[in-house]
Amino acid sequence: MQDILSLLQCLLPQINATTMPQLNQIIVAMLAMSGRVTMLGISRWASIGGSYRTMLRFFDTKIPWATLFFPFFRKHLWRKNEVYLLAGDEVVVSKSGKQNYGLDRFFSSLANQSIYGLFFFVLSLVSVERRQSFPIGIKQVIKSDAETTSTSLIKEVKVKDKRVRERPKGSKNKNKKEVILTSELLLIKKMITSLFELVANFIPLTYLVLSSHFINNNALQMARKVNLHIVPNCFSIIHQYIFLMNILTPINALVVNTVIV
Numbered sequence: 001m002q003d004i005l006s007l008l009q010c011l012l013p014q015i016n017a018t019t020m021p022q023l024n025q026i027i028v029a030m031l032a033m034s035g036r037v038t039m040l041g042i043s044r045w046a047s048i049g050g051s052y053r054t055m056l057r058f059f060d061t062k063i064p065w066a067t068l069f070f071p072f073f074r075k076h077l078w079r080k081n082e083v084y085l086l087a088g089d090e091v092v093v094s095k096s097g098k099q100n101y102g103l104d105r106f107f108s109s110l111a112n113q114s115i116y117g118l119f120f121f122v123l124s125l126v127s128v129e130r131r132q133s134f135p136i137g138i139k140q141v142i143k144s145d146a147e148t149t150s151t152s153l154i155k156e157v158k159v160k161d162k163r164v165r166e167r168p169k170g171s172k173n174k175n176k177k178e179v180i181l182t183s184e185l186l187l188i189k190k191m192i193t194s195l196f197e198l199v200a201n202f203i204p205l206t207y208l209v210l211s212s213h214f215i216n217n218n219a220l221q222m223a224r225k226v227n228l229h230i231v232p233n234c235f236s237i238i239h240q241y242i243f244l245m246n247i248l249t250p251i252n253a254l255v256v257n258t259v260i261v
Contacts, residue, residue: 029046088191141187
């Protein structure tokens with residue numbers, strides 16, 4: 001317990017001395033408990049001073065989590081000679097009930113289907129040398145009314161036009177740098193901008209790692225506006241490419257030998 005308190009001393013400028021022991025009780029309980037993490041479960045695994053009312057008071061306290069991640073990372077996890085990448089990904093947490101803020105149906109890649117839960121977008125600093133990810137910012141994503149109504153509507157099947165599509169006469173080339181960012185991209189841009197204000201050139205960041213969902217021109221222009229370059233996180237595509245190359249290489253060698261003979 002004393003070791004955990006010593007690690008949390010760097011957070012004292014941001015949180016008061018009353019919240020610090022409560023946070024210590026929660027960390028000790030979460031490290032010891034198993035199964036789903038709830039406030040009632042944390043209070044059962046916590047020691048003296050970690051009652052259920054204490055959990056309610058802690059989670060009702062407004063804590064600037066966005067400004068707490070980076071001081072802890074800078075004090076205990078940062079290495080001077082390492083290279084860091086900025087990575088962003090979507091996280092869906094299953095959640096039951098009807099009164100939770102932002103509860104809706106979201107697609108979960110782990111469950112391979114849409115589930116009821118909460119949707120978050122997380123920014124992390126990835127150490128290239130250690131191959132470890134350190135969360136540095138998290139934001140809950142709320143579906144707008146337009147998105148909710150659009151998902152409930154049944155899509156009409158359109159008859160495909162058999163005509164060959166051609167470029168309309170009189171159309172002019174458009175500037176691909178002038179795009180309208182979606183609400184999702186605006187949220188990511190806002191998170192990256194606030195992170196840069198917090199980091200203040202402490203860590204030089206050049207590359208932004210995103211999933212294949214964001215590999216499009218709009219996401220590229222968003223990244224360029226914050227002076228970053230997008231790196232696609234397409235491990236499945238890379239694995240498919242390696243698999244095909246392992247199959248095609250013997251076939252190509254067989255064809256060459258046949259032609260030579």
